[in-house]
Amino acid sequence: MAGAAAAAAAAAAVAVATAASSTKVSASSTPLLNSPSTMSTNTITPPISISMGQLPWTADSPMQIGFVGAGRMAEAIAMGIIVSGKVEANNVMASAPSDKNLWHFQNLGCKTTHSNIEVLQNCSIVFFATKPHILPMVLAEVSPVVTRKHVLVSVAAGVSLHTLEKLLPPKSRVLRIMPNLPCRVQEGAVVMARGRHAEKCETDYLQKLLSVCGLCEEVPEAYINIHTGLSGSGVAYVCMFSEALAEGAIKLGMPSGLAHQIAAQTLLGAAKLLLQSGQHPAQLRSEVCTPGGTTIYGLHALEQGGLRAAAMNAVEAATRRAQELNKQ
Ligand SMILES: NC(=O)C1=CN([C@@H]2O[C@H](COP(=O)(O)OP(=O)(O)OC[C@H]3O[C@@H](n4cnc5c(N)ncnc54)[C@H](O)[C@@H]3O)[C@@H](O)[C@H]2O)C=CC1
Ligand SMILES: O=C(O)[C@@H]1CCC=N1
Structure with a gap:
């Protein structure tokens, strides 16, 4: 109306x-x-530095980035970070139950799978980009293989950090972001908030990674739903x-x-x-x-x-x- x-x-x-x-x-x-x-006037910049703070990645073992859910928003973020040159496509893996959406990732040169567990087993930073109502089922499925090495990033509209933490093993490192579709052309607007067990180095890292997708700010969680209404x-x-x-x-x-x-x-x-x-x-x-x-x-x-x-x-x-x- x-x-x-x-x-x-x-x-x-x-x-x-x-x-x-x-x-x-x-x-x-x-x-x-x-x-x-x-x-976009963004220029190609060198691959992102991966030897940050307490994060478990070294220059010799590049961080693997995973997407559970391979739809429009996952693809937009993947496009943003790969096309910018910050992340190499072969360090990205995406999962979805059918091939329907995976070909976008295959065209980008990413690894794909039908197994969400495989994404968790191969990647340290994992974006959860299914629809919100599917997310509890997906988190229950992957929880047995979640460890402290994982940085778990939810893209789902509305789902609070409190809910995410309840659905994941204790002390999981969880962040919540709200991006928008123009991440695909590196003109997105992304906000993020971190859960109780994620540290500043993780938000710093995520901000560095996602700033190639456009504006990227850490905000109090209360602003995330407002950003969804405004920008997502x-x-x-x-x-x-x-x-x-x-x-x-x-x-x-x-x-x-x-x-x-x-x-x-x-x-x-x-x-x-x-x-x-x-x-x-x-x-x-x-x-x-x-x-x-x-x-x-x-x-x-x-x-x-x-x-x-x-x-x-x-x-x-x-x-x-x-x-x-x-x-x-
Ligand atoms: N589309 C947009 O502009 C924005 C979307 N979001 C959020 O992003 C999330 C994804 O939204 P879209 O990309 O638009 O949806 P989409 O429908 O394009 O993608 C959802 C993906 O999840 C996959 N999926 C379904 N069941 C699964 C399962 N059990 N395990 C793994 N993958 C499964 C689907 O196959 C599909 O690849 C939502 O939570 C939404 O709130 C956030 C900001 C903007
Ligand atoms: O409509 C939705 O629920 C998602 C979240 C923000 C944009 N699309």
């Missing part, structure tokens, strides 16, 4: 701002398509907004491919401006807004459509849902 209102408001805003522009200036050509790519799920809200912007333009006659490309580039450009300038969004917004010009007409349409309340409600609803998932 909230998303639909926001989408309708976005489409309406394009139509209104376009109508305003057509009364003031003639339509321009499409220079955006010729602008240089503004995709937020990627979908932004896609809906992008779709709605494009549909506003399509309604007015722009070809679909061009409209979607421009809408996505507009989001990317605005995000980059926000991050690089450090300005408050309201400040940047006001720089776009000419008095009596097009933008204020579009913004008025968005306000009438309840975009701001819809977006706030979306973050809150998804956060509450993450909280509920822990109780199921």
Whole structure:
């Protein structure tokens, strides 16, 4: 409901701002398509140092990274760390019950298996990336082979550190992260919190590893569900907004491919401006807004459509849902 209102408001805003522009200036050509790519500027860096603190890895015996669950989020993290050059693909192993998802990992050059136990037996750091409701079953299955050498990282929405620790052997080293799908292109936003038996060197290591996937911060656990509502799920809200912007333009006659490309580039450009300038969004917004010009007409349409309340409600609803998932 909230998303639909926001989408309708976005489409309406394009139509209104376009109508305003057509009364003031003639339509321009499409220079955006010729602008240089503004995709990730991350550069390839040397393989990650693995001789940290008390972690049991040495330069001679590279750390093996495992994924239990080989779906979209696991693949996104694996892509992020492998494509960055930080981790070699043959040091990564993924498991899933069927071949359906494993071919993504095989294409990356990773080892794959149908056995979750085999991942634990071969890897020191293991990401658990199954759906939350499957996780208790998976943790019960692997618990007999979990040792103190393992660093166990849950990606599951909602599942608290307390729950994870209850489901694993005593004193297991557990961390909880919430990533988002843009980790796949090294523009993710990841937060992490550590359990009672994980130490600072483990969060430092994980932060170093995952920072190639984008922003990566250690936070109090209470922020993890909020981050889920804001960013884990937020990627979908932004896609809906992008779709709605494009549909506003399509309604007015722009070809679909061009409209979607421009809408996505507009989001990317605005995000980059926000991050690089450090300005408050309201400040940047006001720089776009000419008095009596097009933008204020579009913004008025968005306000009438309840975009701001819809977006706030979306973050809150998804956060509450993450909280509920822990109780199921
Ligand atoms: N998709 C997203 O954007 C995000 C997802 N997450 C979290 O990541 C986790 C995975 O989500 P997705 O990748 O979207 O799901 P998905 O459905 O794409 O992947 C789940 C994977 O788990 C595997 N699986 C199922 N049963 C299993 C078992 N018994 N043992 C081992 N693997 C098993 C499936 O075969 C599949 O490969 C979820 O807990 C979700 O909350 C977190 C942030 C963002
Ligand atoms: O929708 C979900 O439950 C997962 C968690 C955040 C993004 N996708």
